[in-house]
Amino acid sequence: MKADLIIKNISNLVTIGEGKSPKRGQEMDNIEILENGYIIVKDGKFLEVGTGIIDLKHIGIKTIVKDGTGMTVTPGLIDPHTHLVHGGSRENEFAQKLQGVPYMDILNAGGGILSTVNSTKEATFEELYDKAKKSLDIMLSFGVTTVEAKSGYGLDLETEMKQLEVVKKLNEDHPIDLVSTYLGAHAVPPKYKSNPDKFVDEIIEGLPQIMESGLAEFCDVFCEEGVFSVEQTRKILNAAKELGFKIKIHADEIVTLGGAELAAELGAFSADHLMATSEHGIKQMAEKGVIADILPTTSFNLNKEYANARLMIEEGVAVALSTDYNPGSSPTENLQLAMQLGSLKLKMTPKEVISAVTINSAFSVDRGEEVGSITVGKKADFVVFDAPNLPYIMYHFGINHAKDVYKNGQQVVTEGKVLPMTKIPKIGSFIADCYGESKKIIQMNKINNK
Ligand SMILES: [Zn+2]
Secondary structure, eight states: OOOSEEEEEEEEEEEESOOSSOOOGGGGGOOEEEEEEEEEEETTEEEEEEESOOOGGGOOTTOEEEEOTTOEEEEOEEEOOOOOOOSOOOGGGHHHHHTTOOHHHHHHTTOTHHHHHHHHHHSOHHHHHHHHHHHHHHHHHTTEEEEEEEOOSOSSHHHHHHHHHHHHHHHHHSSSEEEEEEEEESSOOGGGTTOHHHHHHHHHHHHHHHHHHTOOSEEEEEBOTTSBOHHHHHHHHHHHHHHTOEEEEEESSSSOOSHHHHHHHHTOSEEEEOTTOOHHHHHHHHHHTOEEEEOHHHHHHHTOOOOOHHHHHHTTOOEEEOOOOBTTTBOOOOHHHHHHHHHHTTOOOHHHHHHHTTHHHHHHTTOTTTSSSOOTTSBOOEEEESSSSHHHHHHSTTSOOEEEEEETTEEEEETTEEOOGGGSOOSOHHHHHHHOOHHHHHHHHHHHHO
8 A cells, every 4th residue: 555654764763552541650661662663654544653664565656755864753742731722811910920929819809810711701712713723833833733622711601612612613723633621610700709609500500501512522620729629529520421521620739639539539531730639549540540630830830849740650640741731820832841841840751751741641631542652543643853862852951852743644843833724735635635534624725715
């Protein structure tokens, strides 16, 4: 069979391995790296992965052949926790934060999350779309090919759905695949402060409408002291589960509340943050197979503690890493920075880090069957890093090592620059083959025609 694309002579081809399940505990440090490897892509998927010489039968007149000498190739990176769609930014609070003004004081003065809620309510669909698209382009340039995106800056059904509609449209238009999460329970609106249970009831009443709209696959709750209690979180997520939502929890970020234990009890795909999780909570997560999604750029930006990744790995938990991209606690789209902090601050090995942002993050957003490893049959999402080996990406920190990025076998970043959607060639056999999904092709051509 003639290939669409071949990358040969790859100095370090980090395939991860079979990629059939998350890497738990010590397995995270046990991944497949092929020297002098090659990748063969057909119809947007990996057709063959191996080392050495490529069989000439794969090379036809239309086959693109590239050389990976001196490069490290990994699966496309996956950012499993972002607050991608929101209005405004909060640099006006930056000086106050640096002077040590407590977050609660900023919040009580109408700042913090409430300021983002107001900006998001005021923003039009187009404004939210354009801002989020810009962020997705940055993520793509860093080698990120799948992103989870939460709502949560409306705190009313109408605005939450506006955010989710933006995610839907971007998923259609942008090369990055988006996984959509409803986070209506992100904060308690001021008018419910005296009766937060009423807000919990309203969230639950709105869940069927979100489910029927098809706009969200996951449901998430910010379980934290002063936000939603373990009991309130359980109530919302049990209702969500009954409707068919998959579950995530913002757990034990500041206070050891038992969010990790609740995630284990409910069978959540992931528990996220976990800076204050107890040893008991970690053991429960290991036992029930809940993925620990750690957000080191948030700890870095807030000058706070880091989650205990080493203990989690020792106890057999599968750890994922993400940016938590949001305008308050982690205003960065740079997943490579999260990876570097994963090594520097969480003391994870380079192999553990790459497992965290590929196969484990894939399973934490329920995409493990199709992405997260360079495995025959999976989507040909991969990154060519201008790095002689994997540790170099974590060691040489603060820069973007991604040279070329491929999504469904189609090159979407070249020499660190995102190929503008307007410049993607019109439908041809190669493009159609590579994308496979006609919906995306049509959307791209719509943009081409503008
Ligand atoms: Zn979050």
